[in-house]
Amino acid sequence: MWSQGIANVLRKRASNAVALVTLLALAGFSSTAAAVPSFARQTGQNCVACHAGGQYPELTPYGRYFKLTGYTIGERAMPLSGMAVASLVKTSSTNDPNGDRYADFPKDGNLIFQTASLFLAGKVSDNVGGFAQFTYGNYDTQSATDSHWKGRSMSDNFDLRYADHLIDSNRDLIFGATLNNNPTVQDVWNSVPAWGYNVVPGSSGPGITPLLAGGLAQNVAGAGGYLFWNKTLYAELSSYRTADGIWSFMSQGFDTNLGNQQILKGNNPYWRIALSHDWGAHNAMIGAFGMAADVYPDATQPSGSTTRYRDTGIDAQYQYLLDPHVVTVQGSYIHERIHWADSIANQPGAYDAANGTALQALTNTSDTLDMLRLKASYVYQAKYGGSLSYFDVRGSNNSQYQTAVAQNDPLSPSVSGSRSSNPGTSAWTAEAFWLPVQYARVGVQYTWFTRFNGASSNYDGWGRSAKDNNTLFLYVWGAY
């Protein structure tokens, strides 16, 4: 009975976490960094020099060089920049038979001020530079009592680096070190999780993703070294740990007591390798990356058995850059093996109140999760652009994701429910955007969900379909 009680607590926590993640994705909150006009002031160049077709944050070969050499090109300038996003989300169906539709979709159809960020970005010395983003999320969490949203200020992406470049007729070697708070945020290609997809704050995306795809963002502090040889071979090795103690400046606003910071055991390695080639107006990259992370199942009690995540990814990018045309294509595939901590594995499954039965006997000891992401975009004259992207999340039937089927339980709303326990979610997103000036972008996205939490129809056990989550998303994104 005692273990049943613990299992219920854990299951509720797991389903709450899934509900939160899914709701955040649906409600339109995702952390991202982007345009940093203070870098433009430092080099004196327009955004298009570093950002392909001006569509920040995607980098041109020169933008990659700027980042790899530690953000040090140019002359020291006022390092402060700001960014703000206003947006409107309209969800296809806000009907929720198993929850509170007003609590689940409180912002639906309303034009809102989404987020604002402050950047501290620029060169420090000839070899040292970086950027630090601080974000205010206007719709961060909902009050448990009246569903009102509360704002929160928090650390966002951070990357401080040292770099040097040895170049003459015999050699071309860039090498450096990075200190950052989000695995892949230090990368210079836009096919990795931190920079490739859902880059507009508030875009729709997958709810359940491999840990490496943002699961540790602003929770961790990592340091590593990298080299880029002959503009061809890139290699990096880094190590991540919990951003606490003196590293907590990178995780402000994230706290185990708020339930938004995970605690890692020890140092957790991250690696990256890539091959790059430029020819004429074209350039391409193929690469691989991975991470092994051990996470305590209960962040408030970081001891004992950990959940072990082993993520491996492959990615590729192609760009054609010749004024006035910019074509870019990115893709990545991440495979994750999860070995659940002892306290999570082999626990009683979720409960089906309607039938008075358990949906699964015992939870799994290990699971797999795979995520494919693809994106293609075109920009004309750095003013008019469009993109089409796709994601497909698959994995083993994973009892940790399963939500109880219980009527009128606001903790298990239909929108984030999963009757099958399968994480399978896939969607297409089409986007059109306009850059009236280089520091502002106005866009519209539409996302079609073909599968959600394991099914195309009745994924929650109460009749909600994947297409009910289709979203129309309008945004105005400005920076200075």
Next chain:
Amino acid sequence: MRHTLFFVAAISASLLVGCSSIERSRNLASPEVSGKTLAEQVCSSCHGLTGNSESPNFPKLAGQQRDYLLAQLTQFRSHNRADPAGFEYMWGLSRSLSDKQIGELASYYAASAPTSGPAGNPQMISAGEKIFNGGVSDKGVPACASCHGPKGEGAAAFPRLAGQHADYLIKQLLVFQRTNERPEGSVMKTVAHGLSADDIQAVASFAQQM
């Protein structure tokens, strides 16, 4: 504690090693940094180490006339050259360059060995060769060779055209023909006035493979 020490050591090492070398500086505001260093550490990222750029978005500078390079960098710095590629990329980079640095940069690229570009459509090249060497008499277009040299090597303020990216040449001919964004090349406005789109394509294709 051990982990903390690891990170502190990593950062300290980074910042300490950060005692920078003037030979590898990317600082565009310091007159102490030589033109050669700027060419290697900054310009090479788009124009290539030897000035033979890979992307046609950026002109080849290798073997370019020193006087022409001096004039262009000076015109970028003073904002007199205002074609989009010029102000988007070059105004900022040139804003704090000293005359000495500009001179060193011009010498660096003028002394570099130029390469020929790829050959395209033979008919196009043949048509371009006629324009290059003979002009278009019924439209009042003089031969390119008369100022830019029979081998397209250029002369003083007249730039080298041989081996230049065709896409770059086309873009500049259109800037001359349709705008006043390059006042230092105003003579080209008259010269390019009678060129059709096909003529421009042809002559650029010919120059690229020279």
